[in-house]
Amino acid sequence: MEELQLQPDVHTALVESFPKNSSNLSHLLKILCRPPLFSTLRINLQLTDITTAIEALRGVLAEQCKLTGMAEFTLYQHPVIDDCIIIENRGPFSLPQVEKxxxxxxxxxxxxxxxxxxxxxxxxxxxxxxxxxxxxxxxxxxxxxxxxxxxxxxxxxxxxxxxxxxxxxxxxxxxxxxxxxxxxxxxxxxVYEAPAMNDLPFPWVFSQNLPSMACAHFLGPQPGERVLDMCAAPGGKTSHIAALMKNSGVVVALEKSSERASKMSNLMEKLGLDNVKCFQFDSTKAVSDISGPDDSPPYLPASFDRVLVDAPCSALGQRPCAVNRLSLNQLKSYPVLQHKILLSAVQLVRPGGVLVYSTCTVCVDENEDQVARLLTKCPDLELCDAPHKLGGPGLPGSKLKSELLSKVQRFDPSIQLTQPDVRECYNVDTIGFFIAVFRKRSSPDVYQHVKSEGSPGDKRQGKIT
Known part of the structure; x- marks a missing residue:
């Protein structure tokens, strides 16, 4: 595999959309064919502590290595994301091929x-x-x-x-x-040595990419709040949000596909997260002047303290990926859908609340340009610094103003660190990903329909009229 294979017209569109001299796209497409040299596990710290988790996992992975004849893996806690365990993988290896x-x-x-x-x-x-x-x-x-x-x-x-x-x-x-x-x-x-994650025998562990974990931490959900995950399946970020809220408050998870929504609901039940409400619903229609019964969608404006939009995207950041058969029409459809969902999200988050937007793609149209478009359309939004700096800045030459590029975080695995220590690489050698954090300004002139008795996360809240 030399580089990620795309449809010719999709490849051309991707090249044309990237700002000139801002990134080595060809090198990035090569990197996307390879797996990250780090595996990451999320630990539910409500069920165990990190030291106990590392020792338990070390024992299970040692048994795996004994069975396959591999050397044992190195594990340690991420220095910033406290519920994340890093595992160092190995490779690539040049291997002889056998007859069968x-x-x-x-x-x-x-x-x-x-x-x-x-x-x-x-x-x-x-x-x-x-x-x-x-x-x-x-x-x-x-x-x-x-x-x-x-x-x-x-x-x-x-x-x-x-x-x-x-x-x-x-x-x-x-x-x-x-x-x-x-x-x-x-x-x-x-060719690459990494631990098998499909059947770890612990209820407190969840295999998840580091940028995906960062989404929930950047959202910052607090116990007792009302939080909305607008594109929630398969439920990894939803379950993380619920765990950070210590299984209190309310997490509403929306998913357009009935099958995926059902699977997500089963996952929440399996994980014992009873503060999550899963609904099969189209997020572009999630805001209305009339709310649904029993806290079901649609919802009144300003109904949530925090909203996550982990949007449907072209997924051109997934690793490893040798072939992506995405059509040009599909590629062009994602920014349109993302913008519709974001406009609903802006209405649903309360004044003073937080909105996080994320994708698992490297496309500028779906990342920096999407943020620029939303800020132009919604002057009540402020682009904020995330609580932790894990990814790099946005791409210069995009439609996002240069002074705002440092506020978004682009996880670009093609970036070459200067004389890197291996323990500095886990924030870079990830899937391709993008995160932007917004806060909705509190303005009585704009939000007169919200009474002052309290926020949606406050039991004393007033009705939204």
């Missing part, structure tokens, strides 16, 4: 690069003579053209993600009953 080849789908291959083993259902092709215990080389299908059950060496485009030991025979993988489930290939020599 396994082909997995693209999503499975990307997961292997971040530490996962190969689950049986992800295997597309394997030799006729595959037996449990065989050493195999694992390849990821770049074009999605490998047919399930293919028995020869796949001739299409593929890339090597590592070597492992088969846990099942071919006869168990492809049979009339649908095949086996569970681990199909135990990865003993991956």
């Amino acid at each position: 080849e396994i082909v997995v789908d693209l999503s499975c291959g990307m997961a292997v690069l971040r530490g996962a083993n190969v689950f049986a259902q992800g295997i597309m092709a394997c030799p006729q003579n595959l037996r449990a215990g065989d050493t195999v080389s694992v390849f990821s299908d770049l074009d999605g053209k490998c047919l399930k059950g293919f028995a020869g060496k796949y001739p299409g485009r593929k890339f090597h993600v590592g070597n492992g030991v088969a846990q099942v025979a071919r006869s168990d993988l492809f049979n009339a009953s649908g095949g086996v489930r569970g681990i199909g290939i135990l990865m003993t020599q991956p």
Whole structure:
């Protein structure tokens, strides 16, 4: 994999949108093909303390390493995000390829690069003579053209993600009953060594990227407040917000997809977060002059102390990602949708309240330019400094005024640190991400419909008329 593969017209649009001389886009696209060299875990500090968590995780990961023959991983607490544990990964390694080849789908291959083993259902092709215990080389299908059950060496485009030991025979993988489930290939020599995060046996741990954790901390939710997460599924940030609120107050989580909303609700129940209310609802329609029954959407203006808009986006910051099949029309649709959701969010946050906007993309149109557009449209918003400086500034040459670039945070994994210490790299070697923090000004001339008895997080609040 040389660099992230995009549709030609999407690549052209991305190049044209980036400010000239502001960033090495080609280098960034290469970095996006590689996984971060750090894994991060969020710890619910209401259920355990960080020292106990590190020791418990160290023991579980040591057992993983014993099984695969890898060296143990280094773990430590993030110096600023106190509920975050950093794990140092390793790689890339140049590995010999063995005779027996396994082909997995693209999503499975990307997961292997971040530490996962190969689950049986992800295997597309394997030799006729595959037996449990065989050493195999694992390849990821770049074009999605490998047919399930293919028995020869796949001739299409593929890339090597590592070597492992088969846990099942071919006869168990492809049979009339649908095949086996569970681990199909135990990865003993991956190109990148990282811990497997899919089945950690603790209720207080959640695998999450560092910038995603930063969103909740930048939002700053407090116990007893009313907080809205407008694009909440799959629920990682929602659960973090609820935990920071010590499971008090109210967190409303909206998700347009009924299936994703249902899964999110199940996750909150599993995590024991009973201060979260999940609704299947279109966030662009979340504000109304008439509120829904039983605290359901839509909501009256100024109904929330804090609002998070982790917006639907082009996801051109996800790592590792070898191929993105996004169309140009899809790419152009995201800024339009994001702006609609943000306009609803501005109305829903109370005067003096906080609004956080985030994306997992590197696109200027969806990040700096989106912030500039919102500030022009909503003079009652103030762009603020986040409580912690983790990412870099916004891109110069974007539509955002130069004096405001230092207030937003762009997580750009292509940035090269000068003589970096490894423990300074975890804030840089992340997925591509963007965060902006706003505060809504309190102006009696603009917000006469809000009575002065209290905020939405205050039990003495007055009605919004």
